[in-house]
Amino acid sequence: MRICLLGALMAASALAHAEVQTREIPYTAADGTKMVGYYAYDDAVEGKRPGVVVVHEWWGLNDYAKRRARDLAELGYSALAIDMYGEGKNTEHPKDAMSFMQAALKDADAAKARFNAGMDLLREQQQTDADKLAAVGYCFGGKVVLDMARQGVPLDGVVSFHGALATQTRAVPGSVKARVLVEHGSADSMVSSDDVAALSAEMVKAGADFQLVNLPGAKHGFTNPDADRFQEKGVDVAYDKAADEQSWSDMQRFLGETFGQGN
Incomplete structure (x- = not known):
């Protein structure tokens, strides 16, 4: 009895x-660019678990992207917030963010290579089940993960939160291997209704496993509690608690289905 009690106390500790x-x-x-990844995992989870790449907003690899990696780790995933700009740089100035984003997207092959470098790093972590990988992205990152799906990067699923939807590289039949979930705010002034319609038509034509959730009244940046203060900088973004919570719940369901788990 004493041994059983000791074992229980040790387990609880x-x-x-x-x-x-x-x-x-x-x-x-x-291309030789030095990058910085932010890795998170829950050490209470035993063995390997699915990996999730997190791609930051146009602000760069900031505290918000890192927080989302921790949130995913708390759900039991092996999560890596990757760096698409180099040297972990980030900003709170819209002009700088636009410049960083444009530089990162000007060469589609280079952007894909940067994403793949981050994905390979996640694969290498001992906690990651390299056969089960997904990616989530916010704003700029939402476009990145969609483009990776369009280009057939070997992911099981991708989730775009208030991401840019337009692209110069459209999916073709059979090119999209990943399941796709897009969480879009109906009041997002940065994404036109034409972009939404074009994405839906593109995914249907490509034969993709695709879901789009239109969140009523939500603006661009609806998942980020810091979004409201960026309004002062002339950016039409706003945090929306209801949309944030619903989209996160949708993501949990989606990843759980994708990986055959109960998340």
């Missing part, structure tokens, strides 16, 4: 000390 572990990991893109 281990559980009490289990928590999300994080670390920054330097890596290098194919």
Whole structure:
């Protein structure tokens, strides 16, 4: 009886000390650019678990992107917030953000290579089940993960939150291997209704497993609690608690279905 009690106390102590572990990991893109990844996992989860790449907003690899990696780790995933700009740079100035974003997207092959470098880094982590990978992206990152799906990057699923939908590289029949979930705000002034219609038509034509959720009244940036203060900088974004919570719940369901789990 005493041994059983001791075992129970030890297990409870281990559980009490289990928590999300994080670390920054330097890596290098194919073009030689120095990148910084932010890795998170829950050490209470035993063995390997699905990996999720997180792609930041146009602001760069900031605290919000890192927070989302931790949130995913708390759900039991191996999560890596990757760096699409280089050296982990980020900003709160819209002009700088636009410049960073345009530079990152001007060469589609280079953007894909940067994403793949981050995905490969996630695969290498000992907690990651390399056969089960997804990607989620916000704003600029939402476009990135959609473009990766369009180009047939080997992912099981991608989720775009208030992402840009237009692209110069459209999916073709059979090119989209990943399941696709798009969480879009109906009041997003940065994405036109034509863009929404074009994406839906594109995905149907490509034969993709595609879902689009239109969140009523939500503006661009609806998942980010910091969005409201960026309004002062002339950016039409706003946090929407209801849309944030619904889209996160939708993502959990989607990833759970994608990986055959109960998340």
